[in-house]
Amino acid sequence: MTTASDQNFEGVDNPAMAPTPGWYEALRVSLFQFDPEEAHKLAIQFAPIAAGWIGKRVVDKRLRTSVAGLELENPLGLAAGFDKNGHLTGCLSGFGFGFAEVGSITGQSTGGNPKPRLFRLVDDEAVINRLGLNGDGADAISDRLAKSQFSIPIGINIAKTNLPAINGELAVQDMLHSFSSIKDLPVSFVTLNVSCPNTHEGILKETEELDQILAGVSSLNSRGLPIFLKLSPDSSPTLLESSVESANKFGVKGFILGNTTTARAGLVTAPARVTEMGMGGLSGPPLKSKALDLVRNVYRLKSAEQIIIGCGGVSSGADAYEFIRQGASAVELYTALIYGGPDLPLRMLKELLALLERDQLDVQSAVGSAHR
Numbered sequence: 001m002t003t004a005s006d007q008n009f010e011g012v013d014n015p016a017m018a019p020t021p022g023w024y025e026a027l028r029v030s031l032f033q034f035d036p037e038e039a040h041k042l043a044i045q046f047a048p049i050a051a052g053w054i055g056k057r058v059v060d061k062r063l064r065t066s067v068a069g070l071e072l073e074n075p076l077g078l079a080a081g082f083d084k085n086g087h088l089t090g091c092l093s094g095f096g097f098g099f100a101e102v103g104s105i106t107g108q109s110t111g112g113n114p115k116p117r118l119f120r121l122v123d124d125e126a127v128i129n130r131l132g133l134n135g136d137g138a139d140a141i142s143d144r145l146a147k148s149q150f151s152i153p154i155g156i157n158i159a160k161t162n163l164p165a166i167n168g169e170l171a172v173q174d175m176l177h178s179f180s181s182i183k184d185l186p187v188s189f190v191t192l193n194v195s196c197p198n199t200h201e202g203i204l205k206e207t208e209e210l211d212q213i214l215a216g217v218s219s220l221n222s223r224g225l226p227i228f229l230k231l232s233p234d235s236s237p238t239l240l241e242s243s244v245e246s247a248n249k250f251g252v253k254g255f256i257l258g259n260t261t262t263a264r265a266g267l268v269t270a271p272a273r274v275t276e277m278g279m280g281g282l283s284g285p286p287l288k289s290k291a292l293d294l295v296r297n298v299y300r301l302k303s304a305e306q307i308i309i310g311c312g313g314v315s316s317g318a319d320a321y322e323f324i325r326q327g328a329s330a331v332e333l334y335t336a337l338i339y340g341g342p343d344l345p346l347r348m349l350k351e352l353l354a355l356l357e358r359d360q361l362d363v364q365s366a367v368g369s370a371h372r
């Protein structure tokens with residue numbers, strides 16, 4: 001249902017965001033000549049240099065937000081999957097991010113699914129991936145992070161090692177091993193990713209297993225690190241309810257909403273081309289309405305103290321504002337960076353600030369305002 005304030009939000013005086021700069025449009029043509037995984041490796045390699053070039057922040061007290069007791073300079077975060085192995089914690093402030101997630105890290109190092117497994121849907125500004133949680137493994141990443149600088153608050157995203165033999169009790173132990181390996185690092189929060197669609201088992205549907213993971217993490221969490229749960233936009237209403245119930249039982253402080261979707265609705269890319277790409281999680285703008293639905297649904301189910309971090313198709317300041325109004329205290333993005341370039345967070349923050357100015361709000365007072 002469209003409310004009066006939604007109409008106002010869509011209104012003509014909605015401040016426009018600065019377009020993608022010409023230099024990135026030119027660079028993108030070259031980057032898109034590369035296989036997407038190769039292009040990503042280049043992005044990781046050149047990120048510290050790019051961060052030095054950009055090196056700007058948008059600082060304004062109206063952008064400040066609080067996430068489970070964690071004070072953030074702004075509500076824009078880097079989603080999990082971009083810096084899987086924790087190479088970029090020292091430079092991420094240079095892109096304007098307020099926080100970031102490293103990972104998903106897994107108990108064991110694995111190579112992930114067979115290639116090709118990452119595809120661009122350029123006409124949709126979207127991506128399909130079935131990487132399958134490839135990464136260096138928790139021990140190596142924790143050693144790397146122990147020697148790294150954290151330029152912004154960093155959360156660690158933990159998933160189960162994607163090997164068919166690791167299930168049931170072994171899956172619980174695997175996730176607890178990852179938690180133990182990072183729990184004493186100067187990290188700000190931990191996300192438990194139980195919603196990756198690219199694993200042998202798919203998203204976690206077993207309440208009992210989730211309870212065991214949450215119970216184990218709680219008993220190891222002597223520092224009281226905020227624990228967040230990352231859920232899937234493909235969850236059934238029953239799964240969503242039971243996941244939030246488990247989260248409440250074990251003191252989970254909030255939800256990352258959410259992961260990629262296996263749905264393919266609403267794409268402009270030719271269906272034959274999409275079929276050719278095969279299985280995997282879809283991300284970017286076609287995911288946005290599903291992610292917003294997830295935020296709305298969990299906003300109703302969660303307790304008042306629990307927070308939401310919105311994620312899925314966020315690519316403008318207006319998108320960030322929409323998620324915030326629906327109940328997110330912060331938002332994260334990944335796919336939009338591929339299409340919008342490394343200075344996208346700065347452009348988004350300026351647009352978000354203009355929207356807050358228009359409505360005489362700050363981020364904290366805008367959280368959940370669509371529900372009031």
Ligand SMILES: Cc1cc2nc3c(=O)[nH]c(=O)nc-3n(C[C@H](O)[C@H](O)[C@H](O)COP(=O)(O)O)c2cc1C
Binds near residue numbers: 080084103133287311
């Ligand atoms: C290539 C790729 C790899 C990803 N890897 C992970 C991951 O390891 N762990 C995780 O929790 N989410 C992962 N994600 C999901 C993102 O964190 C995010 O939830 C999703 O992409 C939706 O946000 P977006 O539309 O801004 O990309 C990955 C996404 C992409 C595109």
